[in-house]
Amino acid sequence: MQSTSTKPNYGGDEVAALVLDFGSSSLRAGYAGDDTPKAIIPTSFGYLEEEAASNGDVSMGDASAPEGEQLQAPKPKAKLYIGQNGPSLWRRGMHVANPMNDGLIQNFDTVPPLINHALSEVMRCNAAEHPVLVTEAAWNTTANRERMAEIMFEEFQVPAFYIANTGVLNAFAAGKGSALVIDIGQSTASVTPVVDGFVLRKGLQHCALPQLVHAHARHLLTSPSSNRPGIQLLPHQLIASKMPVDVGVPPRFTLREDRIAGTTDSWRAWAEAHEVDEWIQSVGGCLVQGWNEQFAQQQGPRHYEFPTGYNNYFTGLERFAVGEQFFTHSTQLQASNPNLPKTIPALIMSSIGQTDLDLRQVLLGNVVLTGGGSLFAGFADRLATEMSRQFPHVKIHAPGNPTERRYGGWLGGSILASLGTFHQLWISKEEWQEHGKAIVSQRCK
């Protein structure tokens, strides 16, 4: 191995491993060692019930459904529509479902088709030839990860498997072994203290804050206000034609009446959520220096047009109130809703409060901001402001590249699975057959 000493050695040894990163909004898949995932497909999928007769939910086997909430589960024989042309194409009677809830996979029945679509249809590779690294949320249950291992080994016949924590992987993607990872996803926000590549479970905090932000934005748009009526969140799939109208004037459009009847409630909800998200991403923002109504007003309005043709200028007050939900809750909201998700500063405070005093300096000096939700305009600056108010020495690592920010977990997995020293950690098929499910918790700490 003389040659390795002369050339730069990154400790990498690629074995053509695959990395699968499950998120609430999308499933990322690609080869380890790449810098961006090859396949990014929405986690939401459409399905058509072939026989509307049977209505009983399919039991999910042993212990995979401990949670009380039962999602709309497609029937085993249902026709699934997955991928870029899945839920976004209107189909008569098509429902939309998402196997994820609270950052965890709740419905494993549709996971194999999703993975299969990503690996076989998009990447065109055979999973049986590649070791596979899958990510999981830090609060994943043992049953969940064992079920995932089972799917990979039994259904995809992978030679080796590993399940890694997104918090740890995000820290790795930022080049850090110890970090405080703040991950803002589509449905969940989490704060994860990572030390030497291990999650400190006692300091782990997560909540459904992004959903609250979404709900706030939706309420803002649909409820009539003093200067405009409530906005109809109709997706373009349901609109046959529209006329250009002036700002603030009621829209003039014709609906595709033929489609209205065949539209399911779940698809409608999915499409409306999509419209709200689009609006948030276009006009929403965070005030860097904290909430200041006057300052927000001065920021100026921004124009946005909905698929119906309705268009208006959204004032700074409206735009920044959306982002403000991440950081502060109004007393009125708190009073009316006792189970309000914690704000980001509160999450960080309670997470830091749970960690050892000696670790706090290390963690606060290595804050990693990641997740697509953190791309909210002004979010990183606001977070820096909030944190520097609370703690004296804070250093926030927020990748400027949106791809790195959105797919940080996948990127960390890509780095980890291409390391030469990592290959001893894979759970091989042989070990799986020998030790069974117990090996997963034993190996993936």
Add this chain to the structure above:
Amino acid sequence: MAASAADVRSILAIPEPPVAGSSQPTKKPQGSERAKKPDGIPRELYALIGPHAPTLAAQFTKPRLKQKPNLGAGGRVKWEWRPFKNGARSDGLRLSHWAKAGTDTESEYQFAKYNVQGTPYVYTQDEYTRLLEDSSWTKEETDYLFNLVREYDGRFFVVHDRYEYPNGPRRSLEDLKERYFGVCRKLIRNRPWIGDEAGKKAVLDSLTFDKDREVARKNYVASLEHRTPEQIAEEDALYLELEKLKENERRFKKDRDELLRTLCGIESGLPDIHADEDGLAGAAFETKRKKKGVVGSVEPQTPVTPSANTVISLPQPQPKKTSAKSAAYDALHCIVRTEVDQTSSSTKAAHVPVHLRSYKVAQPKAALAPRVSQLLGELGISHTRLVMPTRDNLAKFAALIDAAQQLVEIKKAVDKHDQDIQTTKARLAALRGETVEEGDAPETPMDVDDGAADADGEGDGRAQSVMSTRSARSRRQGRRSMSVSSVDTAGGPNKRQKQR
């Protein structure tokens, strides 16, 4: 219409090129230089380009930036996708990677060597019962702790995070560390040690853990962290204050040193006195040197009485006995031998370098200079320049300056005392209500020359009457000072008259 090449040449005064026939051979080598047709251009197109557009043709050639490094004796390296055996794995998983074709297929995996395990401390049941019994720890919990430490490679933060012993008490990080290190220390102490004592001590030192100290430290850190912003601000302010005080002290010390240095010179005992060779030192040096060099050497037998302001007077150097012969020789050739001061010859400050006599013309003190120059001006003497600076002249001049200075100083002292007398008188008059009518005198400062005489007489008598209650001694003192001043003032106008 269009200007030909010849026109251009004639305008620019460029010599005519050689005729067509002779130009052929010069073009030939150009053609042969790039004779090879670059890749990627059809032959016909290249022929069209001809020899006239070399820049365009150059674009088609492959860019040659740098010689490619010749790695490993040239030749192509063949790589192959082949499975490898990872020595760090216990099972037979064979993953594949790209490897050089010629290399050993069954060589040890490159990264297996990084799979190092720490040496875990283990104990037997016998050792546990003999040494490691602890009232707050069961053997099962100790085993659990040791397993966790091994599992997480001694990362105690993680061990503490994952520590969930069923039905066990809540353990702090310090508890865990104390138990673990305590057990390890006991094991090492009581086991036969292979190796030297120093090694054993080093290992024991690496395993020491003082729980109380750690807890105290953590409490301190926590108290630091729980300071309110006001406390932090106050602390900062106090720190700034302290820095200011320190700075003040430093400046004060510096000023004091500076003062000492100028006043006492070497005698101040300060370490960093710098001596200048060429008379640029402070005023104290100047006067000292002057006295030694001019006064001391010129008239050693009759030293001029040192002026009142020279605080320190160095011992006058004793003149060396010179033989009669050499004295005669010196007198004949006008040689003056200055004495070298033996006591302070070692320091630079005492050293008088070679100089022209005219450079060392005595100067009045800076504070008195205007008055002295005025005085000399009245005498008709220019003190800035001596026409004939011989030794005797210089000595006389120095004496004159000295006398003038003394005169001015005495005059000043007289003025001051007169002023004092006036003010005291005024106070006295104010105190004695009956003599208010006489109080016109003290209000206006009197002219010293003529006012002194009458003030003297009055003041004397009044002072005596006032100070009847005082002791005789003080009265005498007072009278004496009066008389002195009166004498001096009497001398003042005298001199003036003389001057006039």
